[in-house]
Ligand SMILES: [Zn+2]
């Protein structure tokens with residue numbers, strides 16, 4: 692399988708992942724690993740220790756899914 696984003700750029704690169712959202716094959720350069728930490732900062736007295744979920748998506752989906760950064764420090 693070849694990276695979809697590289698093919699669009701006339702390059703052929705072996706894909707190492709598949710976008711969880713659109714299903715495009717992605718190489719290392721184009722894959723975005725999304726770590727969702729389920730952090731609830733509400734004082735309910737329950738600490739969440741679950742490991743953050745990993746989700747591999749392409750750059751397009753990554754940009755489309757991440758909310759516009761309201762406060763970027
Ligand atoms: Zn690529």
Ligand SMILES: [Zn+2]
Nearest residue numbers: 710713749752
């Ligand atoms: Zn995608």
